[in-house]
Each structure stands twice: as structure tokens, then as C-alpha cells.
Amino acid sequence: MSNETRTSAAKKPTLVQPTGPATRQRLVESARYLFWERGFAGTSMADLLAHAKVNSGSFYHFFDSKEALLREVLETYRDALHPMVVEPAFATTPEPIERIFAILAGYRERILMTDAQYGCPIGRLALEIDPENRPAHKLIAENFAGWIDAVRDCLAAAPLPPGTDIDALATYVLAVMEGGVMLSRSYASVDPYDRTVKALREHFRLLIPPAP
Structure with missing residues (x-):
């Protein structure tokens, strides 16, 4: 691997999805809002994740469904x-x-x-x-x-x-x-x-x- 390639690899940002209390709270607050606005059935998992700005891994870290x-x-x-x-x-x-x-x-x-x-x-x-x-x-x-x-x-x-x-x-x-x-x-x-x-x-x- 060349020095240039090593440098580029070192500079590549690593995405770390937060999984602390703030993430859990965002999920709950997003669900409160979306369940009120669209209903439980009308709120998809994709809606929840997008509104709370988290990925599915973070969701399932806190909730199994x-x-x-x-x-x-x-x-x-x-x-x-x-x-x-x-x-x-x-x-x-x-x-x-x-x-x-x-x-x-x-x-x-x-x-x-x-x-x-x-x-x-x-x-x-x-x-x-x-x-x-x-x-x-x-x-x-x-x-x-x-x-x-x-x-x-x-x-x-x-x-x-x-x-x-x-x-x-x-x-x-x-x-x-x-x-x-x-x-x-x-x-x-x-x-x-x-x-x-x-x-x-x-x-x-x-x-x-x-x-x-």
C-alpha cells in the first residue's frame, strides 16, 4: 500500500452511531410525535428512524420491536x-x-x-x-x-x-x-x-x- 493510500485510509471518517440515553430519548420523543400525528399503524420503522436520526442497530439496542x-x-x-x-x-x-x-x-x-x-x-x-x-x-x-x-x-x-x-x-x-x-x-x-x-x-x- 502506498503512503498516499495509507493517508487516505487514515483520514476516512468512521461512522459511530450513538447508543446512549440521548438516542433512546430521541426515539421515544419521535414515537410520541409520530404516533400522535400519523397513528401507530401509519408510522413505519423507516419513519421512526428518520425522524429520530438513528439507524436500525441503535433502535434494536433499546427496543426489540x-x-x-x-x-x-x-x-x-x-x-x-x-x-x-x-x-x-x-x-x-x-x-x-x-x-x-x-x-x-x-x-x-x-x-x-x-x-x-x-x-x-x-x-x-x-x-x-x-x-x-x-x-x-x-x-x-x-x-x-x-x-x-x-x-x-x-x-x-x-x-x-x-x-x-x-x-x-x-x-x-x-x-x-x-x-x-x-x-x-x-x-x-x-x-x-x-x-x-x-x-x-x-x-x-x-x-x-x-x-x-
Whole structure:
């Protein structure tokens, strides 16, 4: 081998694909975005790798399948619920019922910020993921349960009539949010969401009599 050839070989860059925590985090964040934008089935492995700027070797270093990455995404949503959704809403008011409406107001902001294209990522995955994928649906249920628990805590502190089924009422509040978000996306308008939240407020007005 000539000196020139040796020099060229020495200068040739070596591609080293990072496999540290930052790479794993990029994969999770890319999956969160793409699963929300395109759905789980509509996101290919090629899409994930391109968006996260990693190769397949790095992917399989952390996850053995796209389904495994989905479970990681669902766990991050579950763990982020309180710090990202509940606590900021609760910080705006000490009143338990108003805290519920503060959570709902946060979703209204998301609808407005996305020109009514926002869709609850958990609700979307709940409808899309095959019912036989029980590990994923277990995590989806945990996400919903965390949301319901936060609302239940508010209801437990509110002056509701004796005998009120707060578990059922908290689940109903979740259904109002999910349904309102879905309708607003379909109608490309925040109006359906506003109407559902307005009806919920009237429901609470009838439940809780005014103070003497």
C-alpha cells in the first residue's frame, strides 16, 4: 500500500452511531410525535428512524420491536400526567371543582394552538391499537385511570350531595373531555368542545346547591 493510500485510509471518517440515553430519548420523543400525528399503524420503522436520526442497530439496542417502543411511549404519558397536566392546572385555583375545569381549559388551549387538529394521543391509541394487544391496552387504561383519579380527588373535596357516585362522575368528566376533543377535531372548530364543557358546568351547578 502506498503512503498516499495509507493517508487516505487514515483520514476516512468512521461512522459511530450513538447508543446512549440521548438516542433512546430521541426515539421515544419521535414515537410520541409520530404516533400522535400519523397513528401507530401509519408510522413505519423507516419513519421512526428518520425522524429520530438513528439507524436500525441503535433502535434494536433499546427496543426489540415497535410495540415495545409503544409501551415506552405510553409509560411516559402516564408518568407525565401529573407534572405536565394536573399540577399546572391545580396551581391556578384552590377550588376543587374549578380545578377540574382548569384541566379541561388546558385541552381547550391545545385545540386552539393546533387550529382544532388536536387529538388526545391516548384516546387515539385506544381506538387504534388492536384489542388483543393487552400489554398496550393495560397501559392505556392506566393513563385513563390516572386522569380519573386526579378528577376524583377534586370531587372528594367538593360539597357534592351525599351519595354522589364520585367514581362514575369522574369517569363522566373524562368522557366529556375525550368526546369534546374528538368532535372539535372532526368539526375543525373548538365550538363542540366548548358546548360539552358548558353542559358539564351546568351539571355541576345542578348538583351543588348555592351556598346560603
